[in-house]
Amino acid sequence: MADTAGTSRTRLDSSLLLALLLPLLLLAQGPVRSALAAPVMQSWTTVFVAVTVQALPFLVFGVVLSAVIGVLVPPFFFARALPGRPAAAVPVAGLAGAVLPGCECASVPVAGALMRRGVTPAAALAFLLSAPAINPVVLTATAVAFPGAPEMVAARFVAGLLAACAMGWLWQRLGRADWLRPPSRPEHAGQGRGAAFWGSVRHDVLHAGGFLVIGAAAAATLKAVVPEGWLRAAAGNPVAGMVTLALLAVVLSICSEADAFVAASLTPFGPTALLAFLVVGPMVDLKLIAMQSALFGRGFAARFAPATFAVAVTCAVLTGAVLL
Template identity: 55%
Template structure:
């Protein structure tokens, strides 16, 4: 927080100088316009998302979630997938919740399904996607279906092939809860906002740089090569590690690319990226992460491509 305050004050002091530099350089002006447009549009949804995420962390405990899950494997996986839509949360919050829910058999598969579904298909994310793509209502439907199918597929794959011995990290459980609900809420919201906002800045800056630094012929080439565009944007989603409440605005800014690769970007990002891989390795163990992360990337990319071609067409 002190770094954030100092940065804001510093930018305020150099505001006039920065404005003069931007006004005389068309390329910098274009990049600044793209950056500000993405950041200003995404920020309200980011704030709303972290507030809801903080409320979930305060009032919805892992033990309570575990009691809501059915015992039958297929039913538990479906319930966890649909439950992700009703319990909005950031990717960073869903990993610890899933770890606390995790157990052998049914509970483990359902926990992983919830971990992938909650940050991808919750109402805040879907509304943000609708705002980012005002002329493409099918984009919201395609994102919801593809993300839900990805979560359910990974839960089913774990139920079929997962091995408890891959979980090498034990979860430390506190013996006594001393923090008040207000303290829990404010700490969760503060943590999620600072982390998500930092990645939003990186993502908006990357999108602005792509508009200015990448030649237009490269985008034309990607637009004409659907498979190449899908692979490039899947890799970009993994590297940028954007928050799911804000990634739709970055995807919408890449209007020079077809809709299907941008859908892949939106489905892959909340499922697996570099920060999620690190968190999964820390919570579950390296043996789990090096198996689960690549499988999630393949499943998310494949499902998003199939759903995109079916709903959006080759565009």
């Protein structure tokens, strides 16, 4: 009886809320229609819809492939496939990211699973950074977002791989065991493969999709609201433009399967600044820092994220100077 009463109250509250909202929406439709008809809003809507529609198929495809790999490929496969020497295991793990699709949300737990299975942390961290940055879905999306510019795809691959390997070797050289809290709990414990697969898909689509919407809205706002002179002023200075887009990538936290379309919409900025956006985003953003703090400890994230940012920007600059 209590459950029935609770359900009735919920339905009553929902119906009452809807009854109150409908007259308000009817009264506000005139101002809302006028606001949407403004040139600024039309420009904003055009960019927002274009970025979202272009990026969404790659986002969904990448999430599904990531879930398939995370559920069907056993973690010990990677431990057996990597060389025993940590220095040699780092580039192999980095190159594995170019073969195995996965987004940022999936790379952190996969790296934790690799460490639990005995993979050296340096190699696991290289994979953590490379998998969302240079996997086939990301590179394909970049080619679609930058048609006729294969050098951008090549530069993203080279800079992403260099940054991932550099951070792996840096951790092997300077990292300390007490900075890293190894994960002890397996993901999807007690679930069947089907439940684990759909759980991973739902989680990644909701999280990555939400950040895609935020990123598309931010890109549309930059195009429609921010004065063109401001953007040109930041873009006119190579250092300021690069730093601006690198920091923007951290704040926006866009899924790597979709960030190329946002970058392509930032037309005032030069190719090296856009490359910094594409290299930094999959390796350092707010959601990644939070996930790394939860899985490996705050002390690890406080050291790893700033170092990765500096290395990613440096690799983007060096690669851009050669390839772009």
